[in-house]
């Protein structure tokens with residue numbers, strides 16, 4: 104996640120904190136110290152209130168980390184490696200390298216996080232009952248018990264990609280026997296919840312409660328998260344195990360480095376591609392883009408060879424033919440390019456465009472729908 108730094112390592116999993124969390128830290132500590140605790144636990148000094156605020160916020164952080172570790176440790180037992188856990192403004196995310204292999208696995212992974220939160224809620228509640236209201240800690244314990252119960256319960260709302268939505272997906276997956284269709288259905292239910300939250304937000308604003316904005320914001324975030332996790336899954340499913348060589352175009356129109364720009368422009372008119380790889384006897388030298396030609400005045404075209412304006416070979420985004428298509432797609436996204444050149448031993452083997460991948464994904468989805 105952008106703007107995150109590594110904070111430590113637990114059970115072999117990197118824990119990183121997003122900068123947005125620091126904002127939450129300040130906001131929570133302040134609100135608790137200045138408003139919440141003075142209201143619910145009067146007659147302590149400001150220093151004590153601030154300590155209560157800061158300790159509570161740290162313990163919220165630990166609680167959310169334990170929730171994510173709950174998911175992560177079960178996922179690892181299910182054979183899914185966890186790259187890292189990120190804590191950010193809305194809580195945490197455990198980054199799973201792949202999707203669960205079975206509905207039962209998904210169910211266990213999804214339930215364990217809220218399970219940890221609810222158990223933590225009971226632990227804090229037990230310690231709360233063991234202490235008396237004269238000591239400041241008593242109020243902190245009660246607050247943390249509430250927070251953990253709320254975290255556990257909210258996450259169980261069946262709105263994918265919340266944990267409850269994953270539980271729903273596991274159930275649908277078991278019934279439908281297709282993970283993609285189950286995800287689509289779960290994402291749909293999730294979007295209903297998201298729009299419900301947005302609707303409630305608007306009603307609240309009409310009743311002049313500005314908390315409504317918060318509902319609208321959370322609803323929108325939930326909707327976006329649901330859609331993007333569905334799209335991501337479809338991509339991964341469609342491209343899983345497919346090597347680049349299987350979907351690349353092999354009939355590539357290339358230009359020689361010595362061709363002048365006036366001839367190149369004719370080629371652009373003829374083929375209407377956005378760019379041509381530059382090759383010399385099959386060896387890749389670079390890539391020339393339509394926009395680069397536009398940067399040269401037309402009177403200079405007859406005297407300018409392609410080699411002078413092309414992007415040189417070493418600066419291009421390239422993959423080997425046996426690279427997985429998923430990896431090629433990620434490389435394209437990272438380099439912000441619409442096509443990637445397939446090269447083996449310096450020789451141009453083919454070209455893979457985003458359009459090729461979209462066609463493959465579309466075909467995959469149409470076939471999946473029939474099942």
Ligand SMILES: [Zn+2]
Nearest residue numbers: 216217258266
């Ligand atoms: Zn969770």
